[in-house]
Amino acid sequence: MAFRVMGMLFVVSAIAGRPSVARVVPPPAGMQCAVLPQLFNGFLNGHYLHKSITDEIRAHTIEQLIKSMDPSKTMLLKSDVSQLRSQTGAIFAGLENGDCSLIEKAYATLSARAQENEDFVRKFVGKSYILDENAQVRLDADKREFPATFEERKSILKGLVHFQISNYLLTKMKLEDARNQLVHRYELITRRIRERQSGEALNTFADAFANALDPHSSYMSPETDEDFRISMQLSLDGIGAQLSSEDGFTVIEDTIPGGGAEKCGKLKPRDKIIAVAQDGQKPVPVIDMDLRDVVKMIRGKKGTRVTLTILRQAEKTETFDVAIIRDKIDMKDSAAKISYETRTIRGRQSRIGVIELPSFYGGPKGGRSCAADVKALLEE
DSSP, X not given: OEEEXXXXXXXXXXXXXXXXEEEEEOOTTOOOGGGHHHHHHHHHHHOSSOOSOOHHHHHHHHXXXXXXXXXXXXXXXXXXXXXXXXXXXXXXXXXXXXXXHHHHHHHHHHHHHHHHHHHHHHHHTSTTOOOOTTOOXXXXXXXXXXXXXXXXHHHHXXXXXXXXXXXXHHTTOOHHHHHXXXXXXHHHHHHHHHTOOHHHHHHHHHHHHHHHHOTTOOOOOHHHHHHHXXXXXXXXXXXOEEEEEETTEEEEEXXXXXXXXXXXXXXXXXXXXXXXXXXXXXXXXXXXXXXXXXXXHHOOOTTOEEEEEEEEESSSEEEEEEXXXXXXXXXXXGSOEEXXXXXXXXXXXXXXXXXXXXXXXXXXXXXXXXXXXHHHHHXX
């Protein structure tokens, strides 16, 4: 189902046995506060269960927003989080009047906290800094609370800084360079938050609302929608690896059969990409780099070479380079397929067809799609 509201294109598809999945593509100018209520109504009109905004949905939206703002729980204080939760009703009431000032205020607080962290890290890793190899830090943010005080937050940051510096040193980086790189990382965090335009903050809020409805609904900004369209195609130019972001690292989750990453025979799931080099150029460190930017560096034209510096942490920790030739990847294993089995049903042997659909896909109109492939297999 597709419909438009104030220039926005809504695409809602129902999947058998699962909640509906909504893709919402905003107008080129970006998100505007006045559009949010109509955007939310669009989600509700197409949703399989929720048809109105309840207090539960409002509260869940704020929780999703908090998680997206500070997933590592290293910036916001408990008091910041409590204040944002207490403003839930006021935030949604403001949206009806085109007032998103409370959302913008929350990001202003986040920006201030990021600046505080940057200032602390810059001072902590000064010339007198000594790496504490016995320092401990709980990386899983779900297993700890937001810090209650500035001192408690500093304690978390100290452990995190030792961990981050040690990761840099594993890449054979000198301590002085590692210190400078880490300060630069926190500068980037502050800059990204500070430069976040109002429309981007509202994109995050829109996605938080979609996630509050169910785990299978999401709001897509233009950049996210572009990535989604690429993932929906069964062929693309690249190395053939599924990547994720974890603790500042780009992690190889799996390799795609037939792709360069699989053909080289050197990469394994959970390997970490710590640098990327284009053919004939120097490696560019990608630790703490946004996953989308890393993917852009790895993608490229068929036949070109890219070299990945890999960090593998197993029984022993090692780093090594892997050169891969980019190629056209035909993701056949992601396409619908059929197999036949003989089963005993009610005392009789019957031959049945089993259709497997590993992923959803679809290209331009008239191109290959999972719907057309499944239809053909059913007819077969």
